[in-house]
Structures are given as C-alpha cells and as structure tokens.
Amino acid sequence: MAATLRDVARLAGVSFRTVSNVVNGYQYVSDATRAKVEAAIAQLGYQPNYSARSLRLGRSNLLGLAVPTLSIGYFGELASEIIDVARNRGYTVLTEQTNSSRERELDAVQGARRQMTDGLLINPLALTSDDATIFETERPVVLLGENVFSHKVDHVTMQNVAATQAGTEYLIGLGHRRIAFIGLADPEGASVGTSVLRTEGYRQGLAAQGIEHDPRLELSAGSWAYEDGVSAVRSLLSAGVGFDAVFAATDVLAMGALHELQASGLDVPRDVSVLGFDDLVEGRYTTPTLSTVDGGRRQIADIAVDMLLSRIESPTSPVAFREVAFSLIERKSTRSRL
Template sequence: MAATLRDVADLAGVSFKTVSNVVNGYPHIRPATREKVERAIDELGYKPNLSARSLRSGRTGAIALAVPELNLSYFAELAGFVIAAAERADLVTLVEQTGGDRARELALLQSPRLRMTDGLILDPLGMRPEDAAALDVPFPLVVLGERTSDWPSDHVTMRNVDATRAGTEYLIASGRRRIAVIGEHEDEVIGSARLRLRGYREALEAHGIDYDERIVARAALWHRADGARAMRELLDRGAEFDAVFGFNDTLALGAMRVLQEAGLRVPEDVAVLGFDDLDEAAYSIPSLTTVDPGREWIARTAVETLLERIGRGGAELPPRTKLADFRIVERESAPRA
C-alpha cells in the first residue's frame, strides 16, 4: 500500500500536522525537523495525492516563473534554483520566457494561464516605473530584478550598487587603475546596467580615480558575443586599460577570449572580473574571478516569499523587499595582489 502522511509522521517521530506543514511548504519549520520529515518521506517513498489536495485547498500545486530568456546562463541557472526550491515544497514550476519585452510581460500578468498556478515569480526587463499599477494583481506575486522599490509587490533582489563597488575596489586593491567596464546600457534610468555603473563610479571616486568614458563599453545585450564585440571596439579605439569588469560573466568571458586572441595575457596584462558566478566561470581558461550576487539565495527566498503569500490566502500583508548578500569569488583571471 502507498505510504500516508500518518506513516511519515510515525517514522519521523513528529505530529501529523508537522508533516502536513512540511509537505505544503510552510516556511516556519525548524531545519532539523524539516530534515527528519524529508528523510522519512524519501525512505517511505511517500507521494502526495495532488488531486485531492487541490480539491481540499483550492490550490493547484504549481507556481509560475517568468524570465526574459533561458539561453542566457544567468536566467537558466536561476530557473534551476527556483525549480529545485519549489520541488522541496512539493510544487511544480511552469516556466515562461518573455524575451524581456514589455508588452509580453504586461500581457502575462493578465494571462488566463496563471489560473493553473498558485502564484507567479516574475523577473521583468521591459516594464517601466509607470507600469506599477499592473503589478497590483489578485494573486501572489514576487518580483525579481532591479526595479522601483514602491511597486505593490514583494521584491527579492541583489545589491547591484554595493556588489559592483566591491568588485571594482577588489581590482583597485590588486593594483589596477585603468579599469574598463563592459555592459553599459545607453539612456537606461532603472536597471542592473545603470546600478552597476553607479557602483563602479562610486568606487573610482572613493579612490581618487577619474571616470573615463573612453573605457566604458556599451552592450545592448549581455551575451558572450556582445562582450567580444565590445572588447574589439575598446581595442580598436586604442583604449588603455589594465583590467576589465564585465557587468555579467558572459560579457566577461566573451571579452577575455578577444583579449587572448589579441595576444594580451590574462591576468598579467589585463585582469578580468565578471558578475554572477555562473557555473561555467570556474571552468574557463583562466578561470574567471567574479562577484557572486547571491543568486541561489534569491531563488530560494523568492519561492519562500511566494509560499508565505499563498499560505495567507489573500490576507493583507505589506509589500516587502529582501536583499541578497554578495561575495567576491577569487579565481585565476584576477588574483589578489
């Protein structure tokens, strides 16, 4: 016979209610207790009756995740972390790809497909500050990415300014003074590119280094090809620099390939720093020093925050902003002095 919640409770030595809370993703469970219950679930091979649970609770057992593009490694890895966190709460994740298009992001918020889910985690790129009213939706919603703090939804994000300032200061401390950056977005007012440029400029100013537009390279998209193209432009214009800070790892990896093709040694001639700590950063040659902005924490916290909203059944709760910690991951492309 199939294992039941009562069987799991007996094996774990906890109450039936505690097992139910773990299975339904209730966040306020002691880690040791959660681990005992999950171990018992695995040992017994317990599978919840999703149809019965849905009928009892009015929930679907699924959440939605909408990201700009899955062929960009950052969002692919983020999606993987969200799916894993949701699975631990016994939830299925339906993934949408918006292309970073404002109209598609706004349409998604009104899509009847969301009726098949209990809530949405949205990482918007195209939406603007004036779109705030569109986020006032009748279902649980968590927004990722850098947007205005007064939007009417929970917001889980990274410390873009502080993390980029720390990365720039890391390069300065290693003896670099001419630090090129790749990834600026022309005319951007709110977004990761603008915030990371601000952190970069704050670090330069704090150390008495002049900001030089000649070593700031634009990249409308943040793929490897864009990093490579921006680096070729810097080299073609004769810009002098002893370090490069890519505003994400894929830009940095593209730039590093072009530097090596040009006969420049990394890190002896030019240090290279990325941002995101993608899995592939550890396996490039040389391996990429990078800023880890807390992506796994962001994914896990987004799911937990959404579950809190779902568990309250629509009860009022003020919008919250949760910020991830960051760290510098030192590897071969930019070692400490």
C-alpha cells in the first residue's frame, strides 16, 4: 500500500501536523525537523495526494502563465524555469502566448480560463499602467516585466537601468570609448518598458564615466530578433561610424550582431567587443562565447511563483514589489583594450 502522512509521521517521530506543514511548504518548521521528515518521505517513497488536497482546499493546483512569445529565448527560458519551480511546489503551469496583443493579454487576465487556475503570472507588453485596475481580480495576479506598475498588484522585475549601466561601465573599464548600443527606445513610444529603461541605463553608464553619448551609436532593435542585431551592425558599418564595442539590449540581438561582425571580416573581440543581456543558454555556445548581463531570470521565477502562492494563501497580505539582483558574466566576446 502507498505510504500515508501518518506513516511518515511515525517514522520521523513527529506529529501528523508537522509532516503536513513540511509537505505543504509551511516555512516555520526548523531545519532539523524538516530534514527528518524529508528523510522519512524519501525512505517510504511517500507521494502527496495533490488531487485530494485540491478538493479539500477548493483549488485546482494550476497556475496560469502568459508571456509574449516562447520563440524568443528569454521568455522561453523564463517559462521553463517557472514551470520547474511550480512543479517543485506541487503546481502545474498552463502557459499561453499573447504575441504582445492587447486583446490576448486582456483575455489572459479576464477570460474564462482564469476560472481553471488558482493564480496568474503575466508579462504584459501591450497593456500599460493605465490598465492596472484590470489586474485587481479575485484570483491573484503577479506582474512580470516593466510595462505595468501598480501599488495594488504584486510585481517582480529586473533592475534594468542599474544592470545596463553596469554593463556599459564594464565595457568602458575595458578601455572602450565608442560603444554602440542596440535597443534604442522609440522616442515617440511608451515612457516605460525594457527598451526605455535599458537605453537610460546605457546613457547613465556613459555619463558616469564622462563620455558624451553619440546618437549615431544608438540603434533601434526592431522586433528584437536575430536579424535586428544583424541590421544594426550593417547600418553602423555602411554609415562608416567608428565603434569598438557593441552592447546589445538582449543576447538575441548580441548574437545577431556577433554574426554580422564576423561575416564582415571583423574579429570579436580583437576588433570589437560584444556584450549581451539575459544570459541565455545559447550564448554559452557561440564562437566566441558571449559575455552578458544576467538580469536575474532564475530569481524572478523563484520569487514570482512563491509570491503568487503566498497571495493565494493570504489574499489580504500587503502587496509586494521586488527587483532581483543582476550580475555580469564575462566570457570570450569581450577583451581589454588597455
């Protein structure tokens, strides 16, 4: 017969309630007690009955995740990490692509599928802070990304400005002075968002080191695809604008830039250093391997899932806003000119 919670409690020498607290992720259990219970669970091969727990609590143990697309590396890897974190917490994730469509983002928040899930994680691009009230629903929502900010909705995001400034100053510290930036914000577009914040960080990095930004070195990123990185480098080369480094607002753009630089006969990093942003797995296998800024994607997955589960358990607890830590990962696509 399958092991039960009471079997685990007897073997671990603790109460039934203590075992239940460990299984359900209750945080106020001592490390020693948790270790005893987990050892007993492993020895007996106990498997939690999530279906019974869901019926008892009136929950589905399903979480919704809405992202712009899974074909772009960042969102694909973020979705994978959120799915893994949720599975470790006993939840299944229903994932959908919104394709940055306002209609589909609204449907993700307000549509019939919301009745199937206990909560929603969403990274909106078409919706803005003007739409913030739609996220104040009975079923919890945690916002991801930079397009919507509300003091009434839980939110996890990156330190985009600080991280991009740090990347710019890293390149300057290597001796680069003509740093091209791919990812320029549309001057007539939104006042918030990834491109706005990363453009700001790039300019702040230059200013902090006493370097005046040259508008000719700032290039738009189009749809932020590989070919947009290619096009940006082609524009620089055809215009005859001198540059000794490229900082791309995403690894995908950086890999497109890297490809075009090499196709044009330039050596990376001897002639031009290339720095990306996102720390995608693919960047570890380019030639040369891609230096990048890790904005904290893995932390976002951990924190966002835990934040949503906490909101499910405690609907009236204070709203939380978290910016995750970033780090700079130096590989072979950058080198010192000093």
